[in-house]
Structures are given as structure tokens and as C-alpha cells.
Amino acid sequence: MRKKFLLIISIVVLFALPLSGCKQNKKQNVYQAVKTSKTINWGVKADTPLFGSINIKTGKLNGFEIDLANALTHEMLGKNAKANFITTTANTKIQLLKNTNVDAVIAAMTITPERKKQVEFSHPYFPAGQSIMVADSSAIKNAKNLNNKKVLVVKGTTAADAIHQVAPKAEILQFDDYGQAFAALKAGQGDAFVTDNGILAGILRDSSGYKLVGGTFTNQPYGIAVNKGQNDMLKHINTALAKLEKNGTYNHLVKKWFGNIPGMNIKELEKKYRVEGV
Structure with missing residues (x-):
């Protein structure tokens, strides 16, 4: 019985040592490391x-x-x-x-x-901040121009709320991802695509016929x-x-x-x- 007890204690100690090491590692000075x-x-x-x-x-x-x-x-x-x-x-x-x-x-x-x-x-x-992508031929120049327009956004982002604050009469159409939203813009299902300016810039780099307008209308x-x-x-x-x-x-x-x-x-x-x- 005593041998079994000592064996259990030994196992506990062996497992406790690595865990203790992990805690110390998390508290270390990262810059010095x-x-x-x-x-x-x-x-x-x-x-x-x-x-x-x-x-x-x-x-x-x-x-x-x-x-x-x-x-x-x-x-x-x-x-x-x-x-x-x-x-x-x-x-x-x-x-x-x-x-x-x-x-x-x-x-x-x-x-x-x-x-x-x-x-x-x-x-x-x-x-970074919310920005607007439109077709080259679009007359939209800024966020206020989105009133009474169909605006494409991605679900789960802050774009819809941001648009409602500056253009409360805009019609919001939501999509599952950026690719779907951009495809909808190309298909003429909306007047503008709104999301983070950097993400739009990345899409624009590989696409012609579109532009970013109005700078950023949120500060993020x-x-x-x-x-x-x-x-x-x-x-x-x-x-x-x-x-x-x-x-x-x-x-x-x-x-x-x-x-x-x-x-x-x-x-x-x-x-x-x-x-x-x-």
C-alpha cells in the first residue's frame, strides 16, 4: 500500500513540474527573452x-x-x-x-x-476605418450619399451600424463574406460595398472598374x-x-x-x- 502511495505521489510531482514551468514562462519578461x-x-x-x-x-x-x-x-x-x-x-x-x-x-x-x-x-x-467601394461610373462621393442607396456589407462586421449613423435611409444588404459582397456589387445588386478600408484596398488591387471614395468615415x-x-x-x-x-x-x-x-x-x-x- 505504501509503495502505491509513493508511486502516486511521484506521478503527481512529475506532472506538476511542467505545469509550474508553464506558469513561470508566461510571467517572463518577453522583451528580455x-x-x-x-x-x-x-x-x-x-x-x-x-x-x-x-x-x-x-x-x-x-x-x-x-x-x-x-x-x-x-x-x-x-x-x-x-x-x-x-x-x-x-x-x-x-x-x-x-x-x-x-x-x-x-x-x-x-x-x-x-x-x-x-x-x-x-x-x-x-x-483603419470604414470606407466605400463603388463602380468607376458611380456618382457616390461620400458616406452621406449612401442615403436611399443599396449598400452591401458583410455579416458580423460593424459596417451596418456605421452606415446607419451617417446614412439612416440606406438599404443594407448583408452577405456571408467579402467575396460574396464584392460579387454582388459586380452583379449590380447594390450601389456600394462598405467595410474596412484596408480590406477594400486589397480587393481593389486585383480588380478593375472600381474605386474607393470618401476616405474613411469611422476611426478604427x-x-x-x-x-x-x-x-x-x-x-x-x-x-x-x-x-x-x-x-x-x-x-x-x-x-x-x-x-x-x-x-x-x-x-x-x-x-x-x-x-x-x-
């Missing part, structure tokens, strides 16, 4: 053209956020440092941070009060997320962002990825954005 390893594990998108997507020819990730993550890594840790990319989705990016699978997330992540309860955000690095900037308590990492990310803006790297990347997109306001994108309380 990446400084030692010379590697930052970034959570990024792989399905969002212009921001982060797979290049069909090379099979590699590319996009504005991929380039920005590389630049931030080198600015923070030196030219020989490595940016390691781990793909994420809207449903997994916070969990990846919580599980310490990534050191930071740069994945078209809107800064919201709810998310700020779970993670810490850097200063904004992209002035993107920020880089780190785990709660990782203030050291956050401070160095913000410092690196400021340096990249000052030395022209940020503006160069903006022009590279968004400079040829009709309707994208490059001067607006190049401004230095800050959100109070971030």
Missing part, C-alpha cells in the same frame, strides 16, 4: 491582401504588416535579428498571446475597449498587441515605431503597399497616429 534569442515571434495574417497573405509564386508571406514586423525586429534587436511569423485568425490571435505562442500580434487588429481588457496595444500604426485604427504586463516589450515596440516613422521607413512601406490603390489617401496614412489611453 527576445533580446537574448534575437528572434521575435509575430502573430500575422495570411489571408488579408496588402497586410499579410501568401504569395502564390513564392509561397511566402508578404504584405505591409510583414515588412513592418521585419523592420521593427531589426530596429529593436539589430540587423541580424530574425522575425518569425506564425499565422493567426481573428478568433485565435489573442489566445496565441495568452498561450505565449507569439511575442506580439500584428494582424489587422483593431484597437477596441473590449480587447484592451485582455491585451496591451501599441500606438496605432494604421488608420490597428495596433500591435502584447500580453498584459509586458510593458517592457510594449515600450520598445512604440520606440521602434517612432524611429521608423522618423527615418522614413514607415512612409516607404505605406507607399509600397498602398501607393497605387485608387482612393487610398497616402498623406492620411503617413500621418503619425495616436489614440488616447493606448
Whole structure:
């Protein structure tokens, strides 16, 4: 009986040790860890053209956020440092941070009060917001012109609410995804397609006969997320962002990825954005 008891105690101790190690790992100073390893594990998108997507020819990730993550890594840790990319989705990016699978997330992540309860955000690095896509021949110039028009949106987004605030007489038609909504616009089922300006820019890059109008009529900037308590990492990310803006790297990347997109306001994108309380 005593031998069985000792065996059970031994098993409990063996399982407890790894769990204890995981807790310590989650509490470690992430910046000190990446400084030692010379590697930052970034959570990024792989399905969002212009921001982060797979290049069909090379099979590699590319996009504005991929380039920005590389630049931030080198600015923070030196030219020989490595940016390691781990793909994420809207449903997994916070969990990846919580599980310490990534050191930071740069994945078209809107800064919201709810998310700020779970993670810490850097200063904004992209002035995202709702924008409008129309056919080249359309007379629609801004959000107020959407009154008495059929407007296409995607279910589960904030687009419908945003439209109702500026154009309460607009007729909203909802679709399951961006591809369906854009297909409906091409088929003449609606007068305009409204969603995040960056997503529309990605669609527009591969499509002719359409344009973005009216700039952004909501303010929903993107920020880089780190785990709660990782203030050291956050401070160095913000410092690196400021340096990249000052030395022209940020503006160069903006022009590279968004400079040829009709309707994208490059001067607006190049401004230095800050959100109070971030």
C-alpha cells in the first residue's frame, strides 16, 4: 500500500513540474527573452491582401504588416535579428498571446475597449476605418450619399451600424463574406460595398472598374498587441515605431503597399497616429 502511495505521489510531482514551468514562462519578461534569442515571434495574417497573405509564386508571406514586423525586429534587436511569423485568425490571435505562442500580434487588429481588457496595444500604426467601394461610373462621393442607396456589407462586421449613423435611409444588404459582397456589387445588386478600408484596398488591387471614395468615415485604427504586463516589450515596440516613422521607413512601406490603390489617401496614412489611453 505504501509503495502505491509513493508511486502516486511521484506521478503527481512529475506532472506538476511542467505545469509550474508553464506558469513561470508566461510571467517572463518577453522583451528580455527576445533580446537574448534575437528572434521575435509575430502573430500575422495570411489571408488579408496588402497586410499579410501568401504569395502564390513564392509561397511566402508578404504584405505591409510583414515588412513592418521585419523592420521593427531589426530596429529593436539589430540587423541580424530574425522575425518569425506564425499565422493567426481573428478568433485565435489573442489566445496565441495568452498561450505565449507569439511575442506580439500584428494582424489587422483593431484597437477596441473590449480587447484592451485582455491585451496591451501599441500606438496605432494604421488608420483603419470604414470606407466605400463603388463602380468607376458611380456618382457616390461620400458616406452621406449612401442615403436611399443599396449598400452591401458583410455579416458580423460593424459596417451596418456605421452606415446607419451617417446614412439612416440606406438599404443594407448583408452577405456571408467579402467575396460574396464584392460579387454582388459586380452583379449590380447594390450601389456600394462598405467595410474596412484596408480590406477594400486589397480587393481593389486585383480588380478593375472600381474605386474607393470618401476616405474613411469611422476611426478604427490597428495596433500591435502584447500580453498584459509586458510593458517592457510594449515600450520598445512604440520606440521602434517612432524611429521608423522618423527615418522614413514607415512612409516607404505605406507607399509600397498602398501607393497605387485608387482612393487610398497616402498623406492620411503617413500621418503619425495616436489614440488616447493606448
